[in-house]
Amino acid sequence: MSTNRRAFLIGIGVVAAGTTVGVVVAPRLLGHRKPPFDFKPNAFVRIGTDGSFTMTLGKAEMGQGIYTGMPMTLAEELDVNPQRLTIEFAPVDPAFNHPFLKMQFTGGSMSTISTYDQMRLMGATARTMLVSAAAARWKVPVESLATDDGTVVERNGGRRATYASLAEDAAKLPVPAKENVKLKDRGSFKYVGKPQKRLDNVVKVTGRAVFGSDVQPPEMLKAVIARAPSFGAKVKSFDATRARAVKGVVDVKQVPSGVAVIAENTWAALKGREALQVEWDESAGQNVSTASLRAEWRGLAAKPGTVGKDVGNVKNALANAARKIDVEYELPYLAHACMEPMNAAALVKDGRCTLWVGTQNQSQDLNLVAQALGIPPANVELHTQFLGGGFGRRASTHSDFTVEAAHVANGVGRPVHVVWTREDDMRGGFYRPYSISRVRAGLTADGKPLFYHQTVVGKPVLKQSPIGKPIIDKLGFDPSSFEGAANTLYGFQNLRVESHDTDEVVTNLWWRSVGNSIHGFVVNGVVDELATLAGQDGYAFRRELLATQPRALAVLDAAAKNAGWGQPLPAGRHHGIALHESFGSIVAEVAEVSVEGRNVRVHRVTCAIDCGFAINPDQVVAQVQSAVIYGLSAALAGEITIDKGRAVQGNFTDYPVLRMSEVPQIDVHIVESDGPLGGLGEPGTPPIAPAVCAAIHAATGQRIRRLPIAASLA
Amino acid sequence: MITLNVNGQSRQIDADPEMPLLWALRDLLKLTGTKYGCGVAACGACTVHVDGQPVRSCVTPVSSVANAKIATIESLGVKGDHPVQRAWIELDVVQCGYCQSGQIMSAVALVESNANPTDADIDAAMDGNICRCGTYPRIRAAIKRAAEIKRNGGAA
Numbered sequence: 001m002s003t004n005r006r007a008f009l010i011g012i013g014v015v016a017a018g019t020t021v022g023v024v025v026a027p028r029l030l031g032h033r034k035p036p037f038d039f040k041p042n043a044f045v046r047i048g049t050d051g052s053f054t055m056t057l058g059k060a061e062m063g064q065g066i067y068t069g070m071p072m073t074l075a076e077e078l079d080v081n082p083q084r085l086t087i088e089f090a091p092v093d094p095a096f097n098h099p100f101l102k103m104q105f106t107g108g109s110m111s112t113i114s115t116y117d118q119m120r121l122m123g124a125t126a127r128t129m130l131v132s133a134a135a136a137r138w139k140v141p142v143e144s145l146a147t148d149d150g151t152v153v154e155r156n157g158g159r160r161a162t163y164a165s166l167a168e169d170a171a172k173l174p175v176p177a178k179e180n181v182k183l184k185d186r187g188s189f190k191y192v193g194k195p196q197k198r199l200d201n202v203v204k205v206t207g208r209a210v211f212g213s214d215v216q217p218p219e220m221l222k223a224v225i226a227r228a229p230s231f232g233a234k235v236k237s238f239d240a241t242r243a244r245a246v247k248g249v250v251d252v253k254q255v256p257s258g259v260a261v262i263a264e265n266t267w268a269a270l271k272g273r274e275a276l277q278v279e280w281d282e283s284a285g286q287n288v289s290t291a292s293l294r295a296e297w298r299g300l301a302a303k304p305g306t307v308g309k310d311v312g313n314v315k316n317a318l319a320n321a322a323r324k325i326d327v328e329y330e331l332p333y334l335a336h337a338c339m340e341p342m343n344a345a346a347l348v349k350d351g352r353c354t355l356w357v358g359t360q361n362q363s364q365d366l367n368l369v370a371q372a373l374g375i376p377p378a379n380v381e382l383h384t385q386f387l388g389g390g391f392g393r394r395a396s397t398h399s400d401f402t403v404e405a406a407h408v409a410n411g412v413g414r415p416v417h418v419v420w421t422r423e424d425d426m427r428g429g430f431y432r433p434y435s436i437s438r439v440r441a442g443l444t445a446d447g448k449p450l451f452y453h454q455t456v457v458g459k460p461v462l463k464q465s466p467i468g469k470p471i472i473d474k475l476g477f478d479p480s481s482f483e484g485a486a487n488t489l490y491g492f493q494n495l496r497v498e499s500h501d502t503d504e505v506v507t508n509l510w511w512r513s514v515g516n517s518i519h520g521f522v523v524n525g526v527v528d529e530l531a532t533l534a535g536q537d538g539y540a541f542r543r544e545l546l547a548t549q550p551r552a553l554a555v556l557d558a559a560a561k562n563a564g565w566g567q568p569l570p571a572g573r574h575h576g577i578a579l580h581e582s583f584g585s586i587v588a589e590v591a592e593v594s595v596e597g598r599n600v601r602v603h604r605v606t607c608a609i610d611c612g613f614a615i616n617p618d619q620v621v622a623q624v625q626s627a628v629i630y631g632l633s634a635a636l637a638g639e640i641t642i643d644k645g646r647a648v649q650g651n652f653t654d655y656p657v658l659r660m661s662e663v664p665q666i667d668v669h670i671v672e673s674d675g676p677l678g679g680l681g682e683p684g685t686p687p688i689a690p691a692v693c694a695a696i697h698a699a700t701g702q703r704i705r706r707l708p709i710a711a712s713l714a
Numbered sequence: 715m716i717t718l719n720v721n722g723q724s725r726q727i728d729a730d731p732e733m734p735l736l737w738a739l740r741d742l743l744k745l746t747g748t749k750y751g752c753g754v755a756a757c758g759a760c761t762v763h764v765d766g767q768p769v770r771s772c773v774t775p776v777s778s779v780a781n782a783k784i785a786t787i788e789s790l791g792v793k794g795d796h797p798v799q800r801a802w803i804e805l806d807v808v809q810c811g812y813c814q815s816g817q818i819m820s821a822v823a824l825v826e827s828n829a830n831p832t833d834a835d836i837d838a839a840m841d842g843n844i845c846r847c848g849t850y851p852r853i854r855a856a857i858k859r860a861a862e863i864k865r866n867g868g869a870a
Contacts, residue, residue: 063810063847197806204811205799207747207787211812214746222741247730265741266750267733339751339759339812339846388749388812389846422752618806622852626809629848652756652844661837663850 039167041129041175043095044122045074051164053078053150054086058096059115060106060360061200062390063626064681065619068199069112070119072616076192077123077184079147080163087199089384092362101467104363107395107510109583109679112615116677124181126170133169134161186613195618200386212343212358212385213419220345220415221250223262223408224269226276227424230645232284232505235259242275252276255407257400262408262416270421285505285645293434293504293642294330297457301328301438305455305498306477309486312494314440317451321442323533328438329522330706332639333431333647334511335655340388341425344405345417352379354415357402358387360395364466365402372403373410391630392510393430397465400430426655427647431640432511433458434504435518439526447534449545451494454485454522459502461510483515484686488523489552489581490545506642512630513582513682520580520686521693525705528576528694538577538694539565551610551673552579556588558608558671563590572596573603576694578687585611585678589628589687592664593695598713602632602664602692610671611678620680621668627684628666633657635689637710716780720745721789731777736760738776739786747787747815751844758843761816762786768823770842787815790822797868798822801860809847817843817853825861 035048046054055074061067067087075082090096096104099114127147134152135142138159146155153160186193203209228234238259240252248268252261259278263269318324344357346369353373359365362382370377382402387394396402401420409416420428435458444450462468462480472478479486481499488495511517531541539560546552556579560566565575572594579588592604607624614620637656641648649655693704704712718725720743727742734753739745739762748771751759755770762771763785790796794803798821801807808814817840824831824839831839836857845853 061810063808065809197803198808200811201803201806201808202794204808204814205794205802205818206790206792207745207815208792209811210746211749213750214740216744216746265733265737267730267737267741271730337846339757339810339844340749341751386812387810389810391846419750422754422757622806622809622849625851626848629850630846651754652752653754657844657846658848658850659842659844660840660850660854663848663854666851 037168039171041126042122043093044119045078045126047126047130047163047167049164049167051162052086053080053084054088056090057087058090058104059111060358060362060384060387060390062106062360062387062394064111064623065198065616066106066111068196068619069615070115071199072191072196073116073119074123076189077120078127080150082191082196082199084150085199092366092382097363103467105395106360106390107392109682113584113677113679120183121178121181124183125176128176128181129170129173130163130166132173133166137161137166137169192615193613193617196616198619209386211340211388212356213340213388215345215356215385215417217345217347217356217415220417221262221264221412222266222269223260223416223418224273224421225255225257225404225408225418225424226259226261226273226278227428228258229280230282230285231288231429231507232645233280233282236279236281238276238278240276242277243272246272246275251412253408255404257404260408260418262412266419282645288505288645289643290434290641294436297436297502298328300457300500301436301455303500305500307496307498308477308479308482309495309497311492311496312451314451314453314494314496317442317494318440318453321450322445324440324442325526325529325533326438326440327526327529327705328436329525331435331518331521332707333434333506333508333642334634334638335426335431335640335649336389336391336393336511337426337655337657338389338391338393341420341422342393342401342428343417343419344402345415346405346409347415348373348406348410349413351375353406355380355382355402355405356385357382357405358385358394359402360387360390361399365399368399368403369406372406391512392514395510396430397461397509422652423650426650429507429647430509431506432517433461433508434506437522439522441526441530443530443534447536449492449530452492452526453496455498455500456481456485457500457502459504459508460499461508461514480515482519484519484580484582485523489549489579489586490523490527490542491548505645512627513685516580516582516682516686517631520578520582521689521707524578524580524687524690525693528690528697529703542577542579546579551675552581552586554673555579555586555608555610555671558669559588559590559606562608562667562669563592563606565590574695574698576691576696576698578690578694580683580686582683582686583679584676585609585680585683587624587683587687589691591688591691591695593692593699595696595699600636600692600696600709600713604665604667605688605691606667607684608669608671609683610673610675611680612673612675613677614670614672617670620670623680624668624684625666627682628688629658629663631685631688632692635692635707635709637708639708639711716776718776718780718784719782720784721786727776729776731775733776735762735771735774735776735779735784739771745786745788749812749815751813757813758820759813759816761819761843763819763823766823766826768820787819790818796822797863798825798856798860800863801856805852805856805859807849807852807856809849813843813845817845821853821857821860824857825864828861829865830861831857
C-alpha cells in the first residue's frame with residue numbers, strides 16, 4: 001500500500017446527508033410531486049417524464065459541498081445544468097459504498113476523489129441511453145445527434161426532444177456496457193471546473209434545511225443523558241424520584257453511556273436531568289490529568305519506540321551533524337466543537353429500528369445499531385440528514401451517538417431524539433489525540449538538511465476503528481501515529497519516525513486532517529528551526545528540501561509570491577510560511593502576524609493549493625478558507641485539559657474559537673497541475689499553525705513548541 | 715397557557731414560564747430554523763428578533779416575551795429573496811449551514827439599522843455569532859452586499 005493511499009485511508013474529516021421523514025427537498029421544487037414515470041438507469045439518477053432530474057446522494061453534506069460537487073460531475077456527463085437537479089439523500093445501500101472501503105461513509109477528504117469517475121460514468125450512461133432512444137425514434141444514426149442541457153438535438157439543426165419526452169423509450173433499452181459509453185473531454189466541460197452555486201444555498205438561508213436536530217417524526221420524545229462526569233466513570237446507583245416528578249418527564253432509564261431522561265420536550269428533559277441524582281464510580285479516571293500524562297509521555301518520548309519509517313541512517317547522521325537540535329513538541333486534546341452538538345433519533349418497534357441522524361458513517365452506524373439491538377441489519381433503516389459540521393466527530397469509530405439513541409429508544413415504542421448539550425458534547429471525549437514528540441534533527445557543515453528523527457507518543461485513532469484492523473494487521477503498526485511525518489514531502493535523506501502507543505482512558509478520534517494537523521505542525525516547526533540554524537529564511541530553506549518535488553515547489557512559490565515574501569511589511573508585521581501535503585493535495589500558507597505582549601494578531605493568510613483539478617473552484621477557495629479558520633482557532637487557543645479524569649472546558653466560554661473580528665483576510669490561489677485529484681475538506685488545516693508560529697518567531701524570537709499558542713505565551 | 719406573537723401570528727403554548735424561547739419555538743411550535751448551539755448566549759445560533767432587536771433565544775424565558783413581537787428565520791420567507799438572503803446566495807456563504815439562521819438574523823438587524831455598515835460595525839454586530847465552518851469572510855462581504863441591495867431599493 002502506498003504512503004499516499006495509506007494517508008487517504010486514515011484521514012477522516014469532512015462531511016454527510018438523509019431522507020423520507022424529515023426529507024430534504026430542494027427549495028425550487030417544493031411541491032414537486034413524483035413524476036408519472038421515472039427513467040432510472042442506475043442508483044444515482046432519475047429522469048422524470050415531468051422534466052424533473054433527481055440525484056440520489058450517498059454522501060453526507062457537512063459543509064464541504066459534496067451536495068454540489070458530485071451532482072455537478074454527474075450533470076456534466078448527463079448534460080443538464082446542475083441547478084436543475086433535485087438532490088435526495090440515499091438510504092444505506094451497497095450501491096453507495098466507498099469503492100475500496102466497502103462501506104457507506106463520508107470522510108478522509110475523499111468523496112470527490114473516490115466518486116468522480118463513477119459519477120461521470122453514471123451521467124454519461126444515462127445520456128447515451130437517451131440519445132439512443134432519440135436515434136431510434138427518428139431513425140437516424142446516434143452520431144448525428146448531440147445534447148444540450150436536457151435535450152437531444154439533431155446536429156443539423158433539425159429535431160429536438162427533451163430528456164423527459166425520451167425517458168420512457170430510454171428505459172426500455174439495455175444499460176450499455178462501460179466500454180460503450182463515451183465520456184466528454186475535459187476541454188468540452190460546461191460546468192465542471194467552473195464556479196457553480198451551491199445547491200443547498202436556499203434551504204440553508206431560509207432555515208428549511210433539515211439537520212439531525214430538526215427531524216420531527218410523529219409522537220417523538222426528547223431525551224438527554226446524565227453522562228459520565230469523568231472518563232471511564234460508571235453508574236453506581238441513581239435515584240430518579242425527583243426527575244420523574246418534573247412535568248413532561250416520561251421515563252428515566254440506565255443505558256450504557258449513563259442515565260437517560262426521556263421527556264415530552266427538550267426543556268423538560270433538561271430539568272429532569274437536573275433533578276436526577278446519580279452516584280458515579282470515578283476510579284478509572286481519578287489519576288489521569290494532562291499534567292500526569294505529560295510527565296509520563298515525556299519519559300516515553302526519550303525511549304526507542306515502534307519504527308514507522310526508517311530511511312538512511314539517523315544514527316550516523318546524528319554523529320556527523322555539524323549543527324543539531326533536540327526539541328520537544330506538544331499538542332493538546334481538541335474538541336471538534338461542531339456547531340450542531342451530537343444527536344440522533346431512533347424508533348425501535350416490532351423488531352425493527354428506524355434512525356434519523358446526521359452521520360458520516362451510515363453503514364457502520366446501521367450495523368452497530370443492529371448488533372446493539374440484536375436484530376438483523378435488514379431490519380434497520382437509517383435516514384441521513386444534513387450535518388451541522390462533521391470534522392470527523394460524526395465518523396465515530398464506535399457509532400457512539402447513534403447506537404446510544406437506539407439503546408434509549410429501545411422499549412419506548414415512540415421515536416426518541418437523544419440530544420447533547422454543548423457541555424455534553426465538549427466534555428464527551430473523542431478528541432484529537434494529545435501528542436508529545438521528541439525530535440532530533442540536524443544540518444551538515446555547509447548548512448544543508450541532514451536528518452530528522454521523531455519519536456511520537458499518543459493514542460492512535462485507527463486501531464480503535466473497525467476499518468483499522470485489516471490495515472494495521474497488514475503493516476504491523478498503526479500508521480495513524482505517523483500520518484504527516486513518515487510521509488512528509490520534505491526530502492530528508494535520513495529520516496526515522498518512531499511511536500509509543502498509549503492507552504489512556506480519555507477517548508479520541510479523527511479531527512479534521514487527523515495526524516496531519518499534529519505532524520504538519522511538528523515537521524514544519526522543526527524545519528523552521530533548522531532554517532534558522534542554517535541562517536536561511538523559511539521559504540528558501542524549504543525550497544531546498546523540496547527541490548525534487550516540482551508540484552510542491554510550485555505551490556510554495558505561489559504562496560510566497562502572492563504574499564509578497566521578502567517584501568517590506570507594515571511596521572510590526574512578520575511573515576511565516578509552512579507547507580504540507582495531505583489527502584492528495586499540497587497546501588502552502590504564509591501568515592502575516594503581529595505580536596504585542598501576549599496578543600497575537602493574524603492579519604492575512606495567503607494560501608496556495610494544488611488539488612490536481614478543481615471541480616468547483618469557488619468551493620475550493622471556501623474549503624481552504626474554512627480549514628484555515630478551523631486550524632487557526634485551534635492554534636491560538638484550542639485546548640481541552642484533563643483534571644482527575646474530567647474535561648475542564650465545557651462551552652465556547654472556555655473553549656474560545658475564532659469570531660468575526662479576529663478573522664484574517666484569507667487569499668486562496670489554486671495551482672492547477674496534471675496531478676491526480678486531491679481532497680479538499682482537510683488539507684488546508686495543517687499548515688496554518690506552523691505558519692503562524694514561524695511568524696511569531698520572526699516577530700519575537702520565541703519558538704512555539706507547544707500548542708495552543710496562548711499556553712506557550714502565557 | 716402563554717400566548718406568543720411569532721412571525722405575525724398569535725400562538726398559544728402550554729409551557730413552563732422558565733422554558734427558553736428557543737425550545738418553545740423548536741419543540742412546541744415546530745419552528746426548527748432557529749438552532750441550539752451553546753445554551754449560554756455564547757454562539758448566536760439561536761438568534762431571533764424580539765421587537766426588532768436580535769436576542770439569544772436560548773437564554774430568554776418564554777414568559778418574558780409574551781407581549782413582544784418575535785420574528786424567526788422563517789419570517790423571511792421560504793424563497794430566500796430577502797436582501798440578506800439574496801446576498802448570502804450570491805456569494806455562496808453557507809457551508810454546513812447550521813449557524814446561518816442566527817447569522818442571518820443578526821445581519822438583518824444590522825442592515826435594518828445601518829444602511830452602510832463598516833467593517834467595525836460588522837465586527838460589533840456579528841462577534842456574538844460563531845461559525846465553525848469559517849464562513850466569516852463571506853458573511854462580511856455578504857452583509858456589505860445586502861446593504862447595497864437594500865440601498866438600491868431591493869434591485870440587484
